[in-house]
Amino acid sequence: MSHASAAPFTRAGILTGIRLSLPLWPSIAVFGAAFGAAAAQRGVSLAEAVGASALVYAGSAQMVTLEVWGQPWTLSTLLAAMTVTGLINARMILMGATIQPWMRGTPLWRTAMTLFVLVDASWLIGVRHRQEGGRDLGVLFGSGIGLWPLWVASTAAGHLAGALVTQPRAYALDMILPVFFAAMLAPLWRGVRPALPWLASGLVALLVQRLVPGYAFIAAGAAAGLVTGLLVDDGAAR
Template identity: 85%
Template structure:
């Protein structure tokens, strides 16, 4: 039986890292405001500046951090801990699908490099990396650079918001709340491949909206992700080989 040579690991270069870092620059104002808002909210919940900064540094998941504050309480008990774990799991469930999409790209990379890249993986860095890959690129430095470039800003803005949260309580006044959705729309546009490949996006969005209206809590995130995944699998099974 002929031996098959496994594909070579994707490159990881300094040039790619800088490309990813530069691609994340348009997000900096929005990330800074979001991080400051989290810092301010954490201060209101009784977290110290060190605790808020450690949360941003170790968790590095803005939406999950924000929502978890809603169930934050002291002293902690089993019910509060389970609530925080459930909320975090629901919001970050999308990371399972995101990780699956980049697994073939990261195959063969050293374990330590994979761990570092996944640690700084966020929605923005994933989208920057996916676009780079769709355009024919293979450099994993782009994926890592995009996420790593936002990480220190997220931590520093959390600390700043903890001490001066009143300055960013109304980001809509400056239109800064629109930077993130505009960025995602601009990055997704070149990935358009027609109506059929976009159908899972549509099903996911509609499902999430319906569940959000009918069911309290954050289950709509998982519902939208599952609906999009199932739709994608059904379309793939029906595609011509």
Template identity: 50%
Template sequence: MTMPEPKPQAKTLITSAGMLLGVRRVSVLMPGIVVFAVAFGAAASAKGLSLFETVLMSAIVYAGVAQLVAMELWRPEWTWGAIAGLAVVTATVNARMVLQGASLQPWFAPYPKWLNALHLFFFTDANWLIGTRYHSEGGRDLGVLVGAGLALWLVWIAATIPGHVLGALISDPRAYGIDLVMPIFFAAMIVPLWRGRRALLPWAVAGAVALVTAKLVDGYAFIIVGSLSGALVGAFSDDAA
């Protein structure tokens, strides 16, 4: 009786060279990340958080936009209702990460679950943009995401400290245009992902729905509503093609 041959395993790859490539690719973002982290540290200081609490939030929560949103909603005294409201708002802001992670799932799938859980802790919008471009170019070394994510995490934590020390000097990032840093970067990074006129409809629908939702509904629901609308249109477009 012959034993069945084992099925070939999908090739996985994570190298130090890939991690260094990820650090190099994400290095262009560092100035914007530093400014963003300083703004969060200053906002946290203005809300009365200690330096330890602020750094701990950056290290454990590690969700730039959601952290700034949390500071806008921060209260000196908390009720269970206020905590639930903050959780819903930040979950809505971060819900885009579900779609971003799903778009790269075929790349992640062959790797061990513990490794995916580890690198997804460091997964950000910047990682997704860098990873999407790298993967579309034929790259498969997961070290690119790991290196980029780890570097961003360390810089985010480090830059939070001077922000807290500066305190109220830049407590309102919008007064200095800091809130525009990341949207401008995302707009510039997403241009190379353009795949011709076929991609125009999902992008246009996502943008239009997000703008309309932002006008009609208070809060950050426009992020998830816009992204889901674009994803659905893109899925039906692919099926029809």
């Protein structure tokens, strides 16, 4: 497909995405520091911790992987880390599928660059921008790249500071991210029927989390949302 038909990718869009990510900065800084501190306690070097944040850029997966971190590494711990990371990041498959029509026709290098900084928050900001009639892919990229250097820098600061920022709940800073997501989701409300996949995903994830140890609830919730979404779309088509 011709690049001429691709969605615009502008500097103004990038700056808008960065601006829309600003409410998340305090939360990202705290949890990046918490990851750095936890990594230091697990014997992860500063270079390894910062490298993980810079290259993996997946806060929840990085935190959980620390629980199975092995020194020295064995085949079993390596497989455990790979499985946990795969389960937690499986939601990215669905997130990528939802933005694929928007990114159709975009040059490969730009697609790779945008998807590298794709996280839950940037996806949500981008989806809201798209739902409101926007087309500028710079918003999606900007909201992700705006958080990336902060995540890396706060990881380094947390590693150097040790255990100084390990209790974000004491200051209610852990509530910034949920409140932000709730505020961003509200304008996307299109009635009960379109919300059924979200409801099914949440209920199944809660149920599996209580019944099955580990992190299978993430994949179960994502699968439930996908199946429900397909059923809802099929019913609407009929």
